[in-house]
Amino acid sequence: MFDILKRMILEQQIKAGERIDCKAIANKYNTSVMPVRNALQQLTVQGLVVTKQRVGYYVRKFSEKDLIEINDTRAMYEVYCLNKYFSRIDKTNIRNLYNHFADTEYDDLSKMIPLDQELHKTMVTISENSFLIKQYEDMNCLFSLGNYTGNAYAEVAKKEHMDILHYILEESKEKAVEALVYHLNRVEEEIKFFHLNSADSK
Amino acid sequence: MFDILKRMILEQQIKAGERIDCKAIANKYNTSVMPVRNALQQLTVQGLVVTKQRVGYYVRKFSEKDLIEINDTRAMYEVYCLNKYFSRIDKTNIRNLYNHFADTEYDDLSKMIPLDQELHKTMVTISENSFLIKQYEDMNCLFSLGNYTGNAYAEVAKKEHMDILHYILEESKEKAVEALVYHLNRVEEEIKFFHLNSADSK
Structure with a gap:
């Protein structure tokens, strides 16, 4: 899941600043929301994703x-x-x-x-x-x-x-x-x- | 939880190569296992923790x-x-x-x-x-x-x-x-x- 999401972001299938829809992704890959969230946690540490408390995950935008x-x-x-x-x-x-x-x-x-x-x-x-x-x-x-x-x-x-x-x-x-x-x-x-x-x- | 676990590892409260007991940590900090696992996922990306599939999380040992x-x-x-x-x-x-x-x-x-x-x-x-x-x-x-x-x-x-x-x-x-x-x-x-x-x- 980590690699899939990373590729989606790097290939700009989800654009910078855009919200990441965990449920839609889980449905698409026939999995539960948990592994998607885990992967997003990891991508946060790498700096590709940012979290907004109680709102969700977003692709990072660079200044x-x-x-x-x-x-x-x-x-x-x-x-x-x-x-x-x-x-x-x-x-x-x-x-x-x-x-x-x-x-x-x-x-x-x-x-x-x-x-x-x-x-x-x-x-x-x-x-x-x-x-x-x-x-x-x-x-x-x-x-x-x-x-x-x-x-x-x-x-x-x-x-x-x-x-x-x-x-x-x-x-x-x-x-x-x-x-x-x-x-x-x-x-x-x-x-x-x-x-x-x-x-x-x- | 991320910061707590990181400190525990850096201060060698859990030693290199040792298994990390998610349940014990969750109990100690009065939380569920989920946030502990999330933090461990993040520490894996940082390289302080390694995962063994279906076994658990371990503090990384350096060669x-x-x-x-x-x-x-x-x-x-x-x-x-x-x-x-x-x-x-x-x-x-x-x-x-x-x-x-x-x-x-x-x-x-x-x-x-x-x-x-x-x-x-x-x-x-x-x-x-x-x-x-x-x-x-x-x-x-x-x-x-x-x-x-x-x-x-x-x-x-x-x-x-x-x-x-x-x-x-x-x-x-x-x-x-x-x-x-x-x-x-x-x-x-x-x-x-x-x-x-x-x-x-x-």
Whole structure:
């Protein structure tokens, strides 16, 4: 039930800010309300769901501050791991990823987003620290849920991603870290710009 | 109930590996079993509790690998934040902490442990990133639960902590980060040494 509900939220079948109808979900999956509530309790701890006392469960809505904080936390994971475990990176994997990026149109988001996620995750998996990787993934799913800026910067992002990969292939650790930091700072600016131009109170 | 149970576990009123008796706890706090189970579900997500299907809830036991991974994750938080937010550190606070360390006997663990925790937490709170700080605290409580090496290295740890504070007061960011990394690497060695010398399968 936990995994089902998590997927429903991440795929935005239930939108941010929306109430979660426990009974309807229990009926749909032919179960009682209890396991649904248990799963929602767990998702509350993960930060995907919020509870309003005596009212019910809602999908969490992210503010600009939330997203900037989560982006900074993501940067921490990726920069730390890239710095510390640079020598462990599998070059063949990076070369493949580079070629994938090169072959994909920047505005084909259905292909670009998985590539983007794979690149960022690679920075962290090289740590081989399963505890750290799990924490990163839990955090990252919050970020992807909250990040609705669309493809306005897809071309810029493609170039930045390829820069990072390029420096890794060149074995320039410092330049790769610098390119990663640059990219993540630019994403922070993108978050701010998006919120400036949208009805934040929506 | 969540907070009560968490405290019971962190204060080792229920020991690592021990079964958690939901009924006894419900009786003690004059409640039904349901809220206890809900809280245990949440603690499972936090990693303090493990569930065995159809058997019950147990306090998590940490292996050497778990503790080394958690220590590396802690290092990530502290090193990243100290590096990035060094200029934000409140020097008065650091000077007080230094004097507290200097005035405390290394083997007085009831005073030393809170000072130790305060120092490490300071590295992270300077980020002013509430999301990151919460993640750090959740992780740190796992670490303190699993870290039972006692005071064998209390004298060494006191010196290392004072070194870190000293370099911060000197405004030598690089040396402060170096001293922090040195300390956390030495803690990793301590974890390995402790597990080498204890019945790991206990």
